[in-house]
Each structure stands twice: as C-alpha cells, then as structure tokens.
Amino acid sequence: MIPIATALEQIRNTVQPWPVVSQDLISSVGMVLARDVLADIDSPPHHKSVMDGYAVRSSDIQAGCRELVVTETIVAGSSPQQSVKAGCAARIMTGAPLPEGADAVVMVEKTSEVAGAKPPQVRIDLSQIAPGHHTMSRAENYRSGDVVLSRGHQIRAADIGLLAEVGCDPVEVYRQPTIAVLPTGDELVKVDQQPGPAQIRNSNGPMLVALNQAQGLAVEALDIGRDDPAQLKRLVEQGLQKDVLLLSGGVSAGMLDLVPKVLAECGVEQVFHKVAVKPGKPIWFGQWSAGTHTCYVFGLPGNPLSSLVGYHLFVRYAIQCMFEQADQQRWSGAQLVNDHQTRGNRPTFWPGKIQVDSGMTRHVATLPWNGSSDLRALGQADCLVHFPLEKNEWQAGEPVEIWPLER
Numbered sequence: 001m002i003p004i005a006t007a008l009e010q011i012r013n014t015v016q017p018w019p020v021v022s023q024d025l026i027s028s029v030g031m032v033l034a035r036d037v038l039a040d041i042d043s044p045p046h047h048k049s050v051m052d053g054y055a056v057r058s059s060d061i062q063a064g065c066r067e068l069v070v071t072e073t074i075v076a077g078s079s080p081q082q083s084v085k086a087g088c089a090a091r092i093m094t095g096a097p098l099p100e101g102a103d104a105v106v107m108v109e110k111t112s113e114v115a116g117a118k119p120p121q122v123r124i125d126l127s128q129i130a131p132g133h134h135t136m137s138r139a140e141n142y143r144s145g146d147v148v149l150s151r152g153h154q155i156r157a158a159d160i161g162l163l164a165e166v167g168c169d170p171v172e173v174y175r176q177p178t179i180a181v182l183p184t185g186d187e188l189v190k191v192d193q194q195p196g197p198a199q200i201r202n203s204n205g206p207m208l209v210a211l212n213q214a215q216g217l218a219v220e221a222l223d224i225g226r227d228d229p230a231q232l233k234r235l236v237e238q239g240l241q242k243d244v245l246l247l248s249g250g251v252s253a254g255m256l257d258l259v260p261k262v263l264a265e266c267g268v269e270q271v272f273h274k275v276a277v278k279p280g281k282p283i284w285f286g287q288w289s290a291g292t293h294t295c296y297v298f299g300l301p302g303n304p305l306s307s308l309v310g311y312h313l314f315v316r317y318a319i320q321c322m323f324e325q326a327d328q329q330r331w332s333g334a335q336l337v338n339d340h341q342t343r344g345n346r347p348t349f350w351p352g353k354i355q356v357d358s359g360m361t362r363h364v365a366t367l368p369w370n371g372s373s374d375l376r377a378l379g380q381a382d383c384l385v386h387f388p389l390e391k392n393e394w395q396a397g398e399p400v401e402i403w404p405l406e407r
Contacts (some may be wrong), residue, residue, distance in 0.1 A: 001274040001281065004347060008317055011273050014287055015296060015321035018174040025169035028155050030216020032323040033236070035172040037149040042139035043165065047098040051134040054089040054111055055102035061129045069150045070120040074099065079317055089122055098135055105134035144406040151297035152325045154216070178218045179209045180239035184225035184232065184250040184259060204248040204307045205373060206298075211311055214406045225250070232262050240266065240288050240295045246315060249302030252282040259299045260284055268297050275314075276389075278346040279306040282315060283314060303372035309349045309384065314404060331386070331401045337365035342387045351381035352402060362404050382407060 002010075020034040049055060056068060068089040074080050080099035084090055090099050090104075098105070106124055113123035142148055149155075150164055155163070155171070183205035189195050190202060205221055212219040222239055225232040225247070232250075239245035250259035251273070253260060260273060268288040275283050283306075284299030294317055300310040320326050337355065342348045355363040364385055369377040383402040387394060394400070 002272055003276050007275045007283075007285070007314060009270055009283065010313060011318050012321050012326055014271050014285075014319050016294070018177065018322040020333075022170040022173055023157075023173045023176045025160060025163055026053065028171040028173055029157050030159065031155055031171070031173040031176055032325070033149055033151050033153045033155065033172070034174050034323075036147045036151050037168050037171075039142050039144050039146045039148050039166045039168065040291075043141040044136055044138060044142050047138050048091045048136050049094060049096055049098055049105045049134060050136050051105050051107045053091075053105045053107040053109075053122070053134065054092050055084055055099055055105050055209050056089045056124070056129070057084055057086060057101060058104040058129050058133070060086060061104075061106075061124060061126060063105050066124050067114055067117075067121050069126065070122050071172045073089050089124075091122075096283060103131040103135070104129050107134060119195040134222060143316065143391065144298070145271075149186045152323060156268040177210045177243035177319065177322055178216055179221070179223055179244045179246065180220050180242040181205055181246050182222045182225050182235055182239050183208075183248045183249070184227075186227045187363055188249075190224070203304055204302065207304065208246050208248060208300075208307065208311060211308075211406075213315075215317075227258060229262055229265075232258055233265060236262055236266050236268075240268070240290075240297070243295060244315070244318070245295055245297045246308050246311075247284075247297070247299045251284045251299035253299060256280075263299070268295075273299075275364055276346045277309065277313065278342075278344055278348045279303060280309040280313070281346065282306075283310045285314065287320075288361065301372070304375050305349075305351070305378055308378065312384065312405075313349075325363075330403055332362070332404065333381075333399055334362040334364040334385075334402050336385075336394055336396055336398045336400050338396050340385075340387070342365050342392050342394075347389050347399045348387045349384040349403070351377045352383045352386060354383050354402065354404070364400065 055172040071088050071090055072081055073091040076094045076095035084099050084101035110125045112123045116122055135347045183202050187199050188202040189199050195201055209219050209221050222235050225235045247259050250257045268286045270286040273284045274281055280301055282301045286297045298315050300307040351367045352364045353371050366385055367377050367380055383404045386401040
C-alpha cells in the first residue's frame with residue numbers, strides 16, 4: 001500500500017503526453033488546447049461607440065454648447081469620412097468607429113433633432129459628459145499578440161466566439177483519448193433488470209461512463225464482466241484497444257477478485273496495486289502496449305464511492321497528464337460546519353455539501369454516510385471533503401480541502 005502522492009508520481013512517470021491534432025473550430029468543444037492561442041488583431045480594432053447616439057467633443061458639452069451641427073452618419077462596418085470639429089457631432093451606431101475629434105457618445109435617448117435646422121442639428125439633453133462616455137478604446141479587450149487562451153485550457157462553448165474572433169480555425173488540440181468501461185461481478189445485472197436474490201444493478205458502469213462524458217471524452221460501455229476468467233479476458237482484450245480501460249470491481253483480495261490475474265495474463269504491466277486512501281484502497285494501475293498503441297488500465301474498487309474517489313484522484317490525473325495538465329488542481333478550501341470524526345489509518349474522502357454565507361465564505365457540511373456503497377449520500381453530495389491522516393477529530397470552523405463534484 002503506497003501513499004497517494006507516490007501513486008500520483010507513478011502515474012505521472014508512466015503516462016505520456018498525448019498527440020497533438022488540428023481540429024475544426026466548431027467540433028473542438030470539450031477538447032484541450034495544445035498551444036497558446038494568440039490574438040492576431042486588436043480587440044476592438046478601433047475606438048468605437050457602444051451606443052446608438054451622437055459622437056461629440058466632451059469639451060463642447062462642458063462649455064454649454066447644447067445644439068450641434070450633424071456632419072455625417074457612421075454605421076457599423078463603415079469608416080468616418082471627416083473629423084468632428086468644435087460645435088459639431090456625428091450620428092453614430094453601436095460598434096461603429098469613433099471619428100477623429102470626438103471623445104464621447106451621447107445616447108440617442110438623451111438627444112432630439114432641431115426642427116427645420118439646415119444643416120441638420122441635434123440638441124443634447126445633458127449638462128456635462130465625461131471623455132470616454134459610451135465609448136471603447138482600441139485594444140481595450142486585448143492587443144494583437146496577447147495570449148487569449150492558454151495551453152491546457154479545455155475549450156468551452158463560450159470560447160468558440162473568442163477563437164473565431166482571432167481567426168483560430170483549425171485549433172491545435174490534444175487528441176481525445178478513447179475510454180472503455182468494464183464493470184465486473186456475478187452479482188451485477190443490467191440497469192433495466194429486476195435484481196434477484198443476492199444481485200444488484202450495475203451502477204458503477206453508468207457512473208463511470210457519465211464521469212467521462214462530462215469531460216467530453218469518447219467512452220464505450222462494455223458488457224458486464226463475470227467471475228469467469230475466460231469471459232473476463234475477452235472483455236479486457238476488447239477494452240485494451242482503447243486508450244484507457246476502467247474496470248470496476250474484482251481488484252481486492254477475495255477468492256473471485258480475478259482482475260489483477262486476468263490483466264497479467266493479457267500482458268498488462270502493473271505499476272501499483274493498493275493505495276492508502278479511504279475509500280478506494282484496492283485500486284490497481286498499469287499499462288499495456290502493442291506496437292505504437294498504449295492503453296492505461298485502472299482497476300477501481302467495486303463500491304460506488306470507492307470508484308468515484310479512484311476516478312477523481314487517479315484516473316482524472318492520468319488524463320491530465322495526457323494533456324500536460326498535471327499541475328492543475330481542483331482542490332479548494334472551505335470551513336467545516338460540523339464536528340467530524342474519522343477512523344482508520346488512511347486519508348479519508350467524505351461526501352459533503354457546500355454552503356456559502358452572506359460574506360461569500362465557503363463552508364462545507366459532512367453528510368450522513370453509511371460507507372462506500374451508500375449511493376444516496378453520494379447523490380446528495382456536491383463535493384468530497386478531504387480529511388488527512390494527521391488526526392481523527394475535526395472541529396466545526398476548521399479549514400478543510402474539498403473536491404467539487406460535477407452536477
């Protein structure tokens with residue numbers, strides 16, 4: 001049994017960075033940037049108006065000039081044809097370039113046309129206006145050459161507009177790994193079946209599939225592996241064709257915990273087996289290679305919270321290593337709401353519920369939990385609370401680390 005830090009170090013030393021591919025912009029959502037994205041333009045590319053109205057010289061308004069000669073109309077996509085001189089204004093639309101001489105925009109609702117005036121004039125219904133009012137300066141968002149998204153950033157739908165704005169199509173990203181999920185155990189039946197005596201529904205398989213899908217990964221759910229070495233070996237060999245194989249169950253020390261033996265028969269090289277973590281101690285990790293193809297294999301414990309903890313602590317870390325994100329951390333701090341006790345000689349991860357007070361201080365309450373098979377507690381949790389090995393009794397108000405869970 002090795003410490004968590006040692007297990008993470010061994011994963012990092014084993015997992016290789018993933019190949020970089022060019023992906024078309026729209027289908028890059030969910031993928032991870034392999035290069036910094038640099039702006040090729042200033043944004044905005046010119047001083048511009050952010051309102052429909054009139055471009056004016058603020059000094060005219062400050063001097064009490066309320067009626068201004070309208071010299072031109074500027075729409076988005078067109079360029080000003082003349083500068084704004086003293087006593088003049090230009091009608092301007094949202095997004096249009098600000099003409100020279102003007103340093104502010106009066107919104108149209110604060111103006112009125114001067115009836116019958118020739119040339120056209122506009123009356124300003126303001127007694128003063130500050131320079132820069134309702135305008136945006138060139139490069140206020142970013143300058144050409146600025147990094148707008150960094151390597152290791154997972155592309156969200158909201159990022160697509162930014163990537164399009166800087167002309168980043170195609171996008172340099174890491175190839176998405178393919179994942180296979182293989183739940184094991186004679187006690188398992190499919191979700192749509194009624195369990196018989198001594199049977200339970202397969203809950204780990206769908207949960208692990210969903211955890212991967214939430215990261216935008218391509219995942220395949222394999223059939224349930226039975227406590228039959230030959231059938232289990234066939235499924236393992238199928239899963240090894242993917243980039244990552246996640247097995248659930250069968251990795252402990254029981255008579256029918258067949259996974260480590262079957263993996264060895266398939267040529268999977270063990271890196272570690274058993275980590276000092278609660279729940280999830282029996283976790284297994286190894287790799288299998290054939291030619292240029294490598295598959296990283298995790299044997300996760302069969303109890304649901306054990307599988308969840310193993311996935312978040314170790315599987316996600318392996319995927320981060322593929323994307324060269326190993327230094328990214330999802331841990332955050334919170335204050336414990338209630339007293340709490342842990343037992344045993346391993347760091348513990350406990351289901352928790354996050355609370356935020358009026359001062360925006362984050363608190364967390366531990367939930368009633370009947371052990372690593374208690375899916376109801378897991379369904380109510382929105383984080384895992386980390387209780388290190390340093391002590392077993394924790395007081396309300398103490399700082400703790402939490403790992404937020406996806407909803």
